[in-house]
Amino acid sequence: MEYYGYAGTVLHVDLTHNNIRKEPLELEMIKNFVGGMGINSKLAYDLIKPGVDPLSPENVLIHGAGPFVGTLIPGFPRNDVMSKSPQTGFLAQSGTGVSIGGMLKYAGYDHLVITGRAEKPVYLVITDDLVEIKDASDLWGMDLLEATDAIRSKLGDYWVSCIGPAGERLVRFACIVDNKSGMSARTGIGAVMGSKNLKAIAVRGTKGIKIHQRREFRKLVDELRQTIKASPLIDIWRNEGKVIDPYTGAYVARGVALTKNWSQGFPEATTHFFTQKEYAERVWKIYFACFGCPVGDKAVNSLRGGKYSGLTLKLSNPWGTPLGFNNCGVRNWDDAVKCTELANRYGIDAFTVNNLLAWTIELYEKGILTSEDTDGIELKWDANTVMKLMDKIARREGIGDILAEGEKIAAQRIGGNSARYAVNVKGLEPTMDLRETIFTENFSQLVDPRGAHHARGYGITYVPRKAESVARYAPRIGAPDDAVARICPEPGVFSVPRLTKWVQDYDSLAYSLGMCMRVPINTAYNLATITRLYSITTGIELSSEELLKAGERIWTIQRLFNEREGATRKDDMPPPRMLTEQVTVGDTVHQPIQESYIKELLDEYYDERGWDTVTGNPTEQKLAELGLKT
Amino acid sequence: MAETRIKKKRITQIRAYPEKCSGCMACQLACSFAYDKSFNPLKSRIVINWIGDLERKISFTEECNNCGICVKYCNYGALEEVY
Numbered sequence: 001m002e003y004y005g006y007a008g009t010v011l012h013v014d015l016t017h018n019n020i021r022k023e024p025l026e027l028e029m030i031k032n033f034v035g036g037m038g039i040n041s042k043l044a045y046d047l048i049k050p051g052v053d054p055l056s057p058e059n060v061l062i063h064g065a066g067p068f069v070g071t072l073i074p075g076f077p078r079n080d081v082m083s084k085s086p087q088t089g090f091l092a093q094s095g096t097g098v099s100i101g102g103m104l105k106y107a108g109y110d111h112l113v114i115t116g117r118a119e120k121p122v123y124l125v126i127t128d129d130l131v132e133i134k135d136a137s138d139l140w141g142m143d144l145l146e147a148t149d150a151i152r153s154k155l156g157d158y159w160v161s162c163i164g165p166a167g168e169r170l171v172r173f174a175c176i177v178d179n180k181s182g183m184s185a186r187t188g189i190g191a192v193m194g195s196k197n198l199k200a201i202a203v204r205g206t207k208g209i210k211i212h213q214r215r216e217f218r219k220l221v222d223e224l225r226q227t228i229k230a231s232p233l234i235d236i237w238r239n240e241g242k243v244i245d246p247y248t249g250a251y252v253a254r255g256v257a258l259t260k261n262w263s264q265g266f267p268e269a270t271t272h273f274f275t276q277k278e279y280a281e282r283v284w285k286i287y288f289a290c291f292g293c294p295v296g297d298k299a300v301n302s303l304r305g306g307k308y309s310g311l312t313l314k315l316s317n318p319w320g321t322p323l324g325f326n327n328c329g330v331r332n333w334d335d336a337v338k339c340t341e342l343a344n345r346y347g348i349d350a351f352t353v354n355n356l357l358a359w360t361i362e363l364y365e366k367g368i369l370t371s372e373d374t375d376g377i378e379l380k381w382d383a384n385t386v387m388k389l390m391d392k393i394a395r396r397e398g399i400g401d402i403l404a405e406g407e408k409i410a411a412q413r414i415g416g417n418s419a420r421y422a423v424n425v426k427g428l429e430p431t432m433d434l435r436e437t438i439f440t441e442n443f444s445q446l447v448d449p450r451g452a453h454h455a456r457g458y459g460i461t462y463v464p465r466k467a468e469s470v471a472r473y474a475p476r477i478g479a480p481d482d483a484v485a486r487i488c489p490e491p492g493v494f495s496v497p498r499l500t501k502w503v504q505d506y507d508s509l510a511y512s513l514g515m516c517m518r519v520p521i522n523t524a525y526n527l528a529t530i531t532r533l534y535s536i537t538t539g540i541e542l543s544s545e546e547l548l549k550a551g552e553r554i555w556t557i558q559r560l561f562n563e564r565e566g567a568t569r570k571d572d573m574p575p576p577r578m579l580t581e582q583v584t585v586g587d588t589v590h591q592p593i594q595e596s597y598i599k600e601l602l603d604e605y606y607d608e609r610g611w612d613t614v615t616g617n618p619t620e621q622k623l624a625e626l627g628l629k630t
Numbered sequence: 631m632a633e634t635r636i637k638k639k640r641i642t643q644i645r646a647y648p649e650k651c652s653g654c655m656a657c658q659l660a661c662s663f664a665y666d667k668s669f670n671p672l673k674s675r676i677v678i679n680w681i682g683d684l685e686r687k688i689s690f691t692e693e694c695n696n697c698g699i700c701v702k703y704c705n706y707g708a709l710e711e712v713y
Contacts, residue, residue, distance in 0.1 A: 071669050072659045072703070106670060157679070180683070208668030218663075229705065285684065287706075289654035294705040296652040300683055314683050 004212035005067030005538040016116030036066030037080035038512035054086035057117035065101030069514035075521030076514035077290035087188035088427035097290035098182030107205025118197040143345035164347020167194035181314035212539030240280035255585030261358035265585025329381025346394035355429035425452035435590035449558035459503035477506035497605035509551030569616025646688035650708040657700035
């Protein structure tokens with residue numbers, strides 16, 4: 001079979017037996033699961049046996065990049081990494097645009113499947129057809145950024161995906177970072193890599209990716225580039241953190257983003273503490289971008305003045321990741337960038353750790369933890385506390401050893417009513433509160449198989465929308481007339497759960513092709529454009545309906561993975577804090593969400609999916625329709 | 631995008647402004663697509679290297695014939711045609 005868009009090979013590396021195997025990417029797999037995250041999902045479902053310990057050799061770590069990745073199609077750079085999560089016990093899934101995925105494709109591999117456990121620390125070097133497992137004794141123990149540099153000085157211009165000391169010590173929310181800036185951060189896949197004694201993957205490829213209809217491809221890509229480049233949003237997203245006020249500022253003002261473990265509003269975050277003006281003057285240095293992207297919203301931060309003057313840090317979310325540490329009481333750019341740098345060096349998911357430590361500080365404040373539990377450290381809402389605790393976590397020392405287990409397990413170990421204050425869904429912490437209002441992005445956090453993740457619910461309702469806008473939008477992502485009628489049952493009304501189903505199916509398809517969900521990118525595409533691009537790029541004819549059905553199949557098989565691990569609809573409930581406590585944001589008080597209301601929303605969601613409303617899992621009939629009957 | 635179809639312009643030089651480069655590789659992707667008929671940035675005639683975390687270096691291989699396709703696809707004004 002001649003491959004276009006796809007590289008055509010799945011590379012299997014068994015670290016226990018030093019065995020390397022290459023298998024063709026089957027057409028049937030492509031048609032059913034598209035690529036990237038989709039094919040990863042099928043591989044994870046087939047290869048990871050139910051009930052395995054996520055940190056055992058039996059777990060599997062899978063990389064995959066879709067057919068648009070590594071081409072000139074603007075905004076499709078993402079690599080996906082999948083496994084069973086040591087943090088949640090359910091599906092692990094994370095990805096990044098600044099990734100090795102495209103380079104793996106240039107070397108000839110759409111997917112990389114890593115099984116087993118090496119006897120001693122190793123790293124994997126992929127140079128086109130040559131796949132080598134090399135000794136990493138000298139790299140083991142190095143921080144993530146140092147190790148990446150060390151590998152590059154040995155090998156030259158390779159792309160490197162690496163873990164830090166936290167991954168080596170099996171911290172359950174350890175991350176993987178590609179090329180020192182692309183964070184596959186969430187759900188603890190860095191710990192899975194560490195459990196395999198695999199420090200890094202280095203790759204260099206020169207085989208190229210072919211396109212089926214080159215002339216038509218160039219014409220359509222040129223049109224899309226022009227559309228995206230003409231957007232006034234480009235300047236806002238690219239330069240000097242100009243997006244801070246309209247984006248982050250709006251979220252904190254509304255109370256979608258909160259502080260101090262989701263207990264308080266922080267509307268003055270971007271007006272008084274983390275201002276765009278200071279960010280532009282003292283922090284932001286220069287943009288950088290993923291594959292062929294005309295947006296370029298990544299940046300190198302380089303502090304000018306202040307106590308960490310000269311600190312330079314490449315970040316794929318250059319303002320948002322540091323700002324997240326406000327959750328622990330950090331109140332200035334200097335400390336926030338420093339905390340982020342430390343998280344990256346240790347190889348810790350910065351979003352999980354800012355939530356976990358906010359929870360820890362609150363437990364200390366409430367007397368559930370005392371200085372006896374914290375090795376004598378007095379916990380305060382400040383950067384000093386964050387840095388000390390992150391260090392202890394990365395070393396698994398004292399209290400750090402308990403916290404390294406993540407909120408889900410640590411709450412059991414700490415006991416008392418600590419779980420009552422743990423803000424997570426399925427063990428993964430959210431990025432958006434639900435008490436202000438419910439929209440597809442924050443609702444999706446409840447039902448996403450990977451835990452509280454918003455990005456696969458990215459539609460248009462993250463800003464308030466009228467039902468008329470939703471009725472115009474839903475067909476663009478493939479919702480048929482009967483679904484639009486259910487989503488918008490009467491004038492002026494729309495159903496968030498029903499819309500979420502269609503957004504998730506479309507986003508699952510788009511992610512599997514490699515799409516970035518940044519606003520200037522995702523607003524340039526719709527299902528019809530994606531369908532045309534798919535045909536021109538790959539030469540495989542799939543209709544819009546078939547592609548969207550693949551998106552639904554991908555979402556569903558991820559849910560099946562969790563069902564096998566014991567998940568039911570109880571795992572889709574919001575954290576206790578959001579169900580029981582009000583929160584004040586400026587002059588506004590957001591009431592807790594009524595449990596009965598959330599249950600109604602979930603019923604509606606399962607109904608739209610054709611799933612069982614009692615268990616929250618797919619029905620036999622739905623599985624038969626999707627060809628997933630087991 | 632075969633080589634023979636690229637209209638020859640009288641470009642004498644491609645001027646590079648590495649301080650504007652985002653490292654997005656669009657130039658390398660466009661070049662390899664034109665001359666290799668596949669996306670293969672390490673076989674491109676324009677070469678982008680990161681020097682540390684802040685600086686980029688832009689250079690051209692001996693095969694480069696100043697066709698200017700890299701300039702057309704640069705999204706950041708880092709390349710300019712000189713006539």
